Amino acid sequence: MxxxxxxxxxxxxxxxxxxxxxxxxxxxxxxxxxxxxxxxxxxxxxxxxxxxxxxxxxxxxxxxxxxxxxxxxxxxxxxxxxxxxxxxxxxxxxxxxxxxxRPGAKALSMAQDRLFEKEFVNKIGAATAAFHPVDDLAALKTGLEKVGRPAILKTRRLGYDGKGQTRITADDADLSTAFEKAIEFAWAEVGAAPSILEGFVPFTCEISIIGARGADGDVKLYDPAENVHKSGILATSSVPAKVSDETADKARAVARKMLDELDYVGVIGVEFFVLESGDVIVNEYAPRVHNSGHWTQNACAVSQFEQHIRAVAGWPLGDPARHSNAVMENLIGDDVHQWRTLAAEPQTCVHLYGKRDARAGRKMGHVTRLKTR
Ligand SMILES: Nc1ncnc2c1ncn2[C@@H]1O[C@H](COP(=O)(O)OP(=O)(O)O)[C@@H](O)[C@H]1O
Ligand SMILES: [Mg+2]
CATH class of the missing domain: 3.40.50.20 (Rossmann fold)
Incomplete structure (x- = not known):
């Protein structure tokens, strides 16, 4: 062809x-x-x-x-x-x-800028945290009036694993010296780079949907995973997520809409906050295979990695059905030194990335514990 x-x-x-x-x-x-x-x-x-x-x-x-x-x-x-x-x-x-x-430039460029990303999500009818673009201290003050406190200031570009973001708490009294200091500090923390201020979402949990769209437009979605972050880095992803079927369906519908609107080919990872009401709010998306989808390697017939390759190669997508419950745990920094103990655990699949230096905060590998019994 x-x-x-x-x-x-x-x-x-x-x-x-x-x-x-x-x-x-x-x-x-x-x-x-x-x-x-x-x-x-x-x-x-x-x-x-x-x-x-x-x-x-x-x-x-x-x-x-x-x-x-x-x-x-x-x-x-x-x-x-x-x-x-x-x-x-x-x-x-x-x-x-x-x-x-595959996927093309559109999905990539949108995901690289948190402002464009949020505008896109709102445009397709899905909710995001309240946000305000911040290019200077004045815009940061206006933003805080708009989104309230606590709030999170994030650089528009190049942030990952919680890097390039800082929190502004609710404690500081308005217009006091402490408040002025706090926002100047926050602005310095993001390197005075073009940023976005987000209202803090009081989520009950975080979930993600790993979805795929084939070159023929076929869409396949994995079950939502429940994600726990520590210091801004993903710590664990568990399936099934402890959310209602209605919440899972809402998240799936948003992921499907994003795939279709972006005319996407490949695997996408969409992160959500779940509210007390059961509604979902999009946090961000990654135009690629995603850390919160690693459990699919061992708990599904076709993993997110194979699914992505199938999509990129123009093959039919595989079945995303899950045959086991699972908990994926990232091995960060020194965690990797436990490999011997982990390798001896029953129903535990060890995946190491071949990185030499176990630096703090560096993703060195992961384990997926299958829960079939
Ligand atoms: N607006 C928000 N409200 C509440 N928690 C947030 C918000 N934004 C980020 N967080 C927390 O910080 C984590 C990392 O933020 P995220 O925007 O996903 O950045 P990264 O690109 O580094 O993954 C989120 O998974 C969530 O736990
Ligand atoms: Mg994230």
């Missing part, structure tokens, strides 16, 4: 998927691709990346290196990304050089 017929383009077995980004998500995508008889070529700026160990080939180059990007476009039948801060220009350049990139 010709690449000019982008909608119907299929990567046949033995074909090659290019992946922008070489972290653990790229590593698990490459493993899933290999299971389907597909090769992977990883493209990333780091010269030792977790995905290299298991991929067929790799290119080490910056995302702005046009010669290297052309090489990738020529080597891969279809290209995807595992990292949402890949410059949109790289994706546009690849597409202009005849490559099929």
């Amino acid at each position: 010709s690449k000019t017929d982008a909608k119907n383009f299929v990567v046949e077995p033995n074909g090659t998927i290019g992946v922008l980004g070489g972290g653990q998500l790229g590593r698990m995508l490459a493993t899933a691709a290999a299971e389907l008889g597909l090769k992977t070529i990883i493209y990333c700026p780091e010269d030792k990346a977790p995905a290299f160990d298991v991929a067929s080939d790799h290119i080490v180059a910056s995302y702005t290196d046009e010669t290297a990007l052309k090489k990738l476009a020529a080597a891969a039948d279809a290209i995807t990304y595992e990292f949402e801060n890949v410059p949109v220009e790289a994706v546009n350049f690849l597409t202009a050089n005849g490559a099929i990139v």
Whole structure:
């Protein structure tokens, strides 16, 4: 099939998927691709990346290196990304050089800016936290009047794992010196970068939907996972989530709408806050496989990684049904040193990412405990 017929383009077995980004998500995508008889070529700026160990080939180059990007476009039948801060220009350049990139630039660019992301979510009729764009201290004050306190100030771009955000509490009396100091501190905390102020959502729990849309428009959604964050980093994802069927359906409906509106091809991760009322509020989405979907590797016939590769390759999507309850726990920093104990636990699937230094806050691996009994 010709690449000019982008909608119907299929990567046949033995074909090659290019992946922008070489972290653990790229590593698990490459493993899933290999299971389907597909090769992977990883493209990333780091010269030792977790995905290299298991991929067929790799290119080490910056995302702005046009010669290297052309090489990738020529080597891969279809290209995807595992990292949402890949410059949109790289994706546009690849597409202009005849490559099929799934998901495309629209989903990527929207997810890179928290303001555009929230505006998009509201436009399709889904709720977000109250928000206000902040470009200076005056806008921060106006924003606080609008969204109330407590509030969270987040940089519009490049935040992850709770980085690039700071909380403004409700304690400081209005217009007191303490209040002035608190907001100046918050503004400095985000590096005076273009930001967004969000009202604090009094959620009862956080859930996420991992969804996929095929090139043919078929949508498959996994069961919602219940997520617990510690210090802004995902700690555990559990299925089933302790939410009503109505709440799960509301979240599924939003994820489906997002996939369709973005004309999306691939796996998406949508994070939600659940309110006391059972309503859901979109926190953010990731245009890629998502940490809160790692449980699908062991609790579903088709994991989120295989599902993403199927979508990118133009294959039929797989069944997202869950055959087991599960709790996924991230191994962060020193946690990874428990590997021996974890490996000896019954019904526990250990996944390590091959990273050398167990630095604090670094995702080193995860375990998924199946709860079949
Ligand atoms: N508006 C909010 N109200 C309440 N909690 C929030 C809000 N925004 C973020 N959080 C908490 O911080 C976590 C990380 O924030 P998030 O916006 O998802 O950033 P990141 O991109 O770093 O994952 C969320 O999962 C949630 O626990
Ligand atoms: Mg998040």
